[in-house]
Amino acid sequence: MSNISGDGTLTPGEFRVAAFAFAVRWKSSVSAFPPWSWLSPPKHPWLSNEVDGYLALENVCLLDSSEENHAGRCTGLEDPNCSGDDEPIDDATLVQSCRDDFRYYDFHVIYDSSYRVPVLYFRAYSGDGRTLLLSEFEGDLPADSSEALVKSKWTFITQEEHPYLNRPWYKLHPCGTSECMKLLFQSDTSIRATSGAAELYLLSWFSVVGRMVGLSIPYQMMKCENDT
Helix, strand or coil: CCCCCCCCCCCHHHHHHHHHHHHHHHHHHCCCCCCCEEECCCCCCCCCCCCCCEEEEEEEEEECCCCCCHHHHCCCCCCCCCCCCCCCCCHHHHHHCCCCCEEEEEEEEEEECCCCEEEEEEEEEECCCCECCHHHHHHHCCHHHHHHHHHCCCCCEEEEECCCCCCEEEEECCCCHHHHHHHHHHCCHHHHHCCCHHHHHHHHHHHHHHHHCCCCCCHHHHHHHHCC
16 A cells, blocks of 8 residues: 555545455454445446445444433443443344334445545434434434534534435534644654555544544554554
8 A cells, every 4th residue: 555645635545445454454353343344336427436435334223312221322332341341242232132212323434535535424313214313312422522523623513415325414524634634644754654554544533533423443443553
């Protein structure tokens, strides 16, 4: 893989290679959790062919925030032991046990050809398939992300049409992504010079935007990065 540019952006080719590497590392580091998949977009003449797919993590469940037992709200993605038990939670079991009072989430990482950066799209829906508004699931977001979502131009939420599915999804707006990633890589030039810099870009980017929606990089995956 070629070294990434110093302006905080990725080329379509770098995004694709980095996306596959990210999915592989996620699966190998946290095999008990749902894997990211590479999905091919539908064939439409108006779609750009710069990147032939996107990353998807789907059918992640959360309990309704009104539940008294909040252990069920754990997706297993931030802390394998967030239920308070000694044994790690098997997320696959959590997904299979979802009911109407659970929230389902789909997350897509899509390359934005205008900003030349990855963008996190997501949607929430109830057990009966009804799409939820932000006001209905905002309470599921990490408590410490609310202020950041309001103040940071890198992580504020907008609702726009999904670029491939033609349905309204929420996304973390990418307008400040390249600037923030540029500053990050300028502070550690050794990362930018490595052959796997694009992969580290995606990990670094996701460690920020994922946290905003409760998808922190698991410890095992970060350890894997540090050992690279």
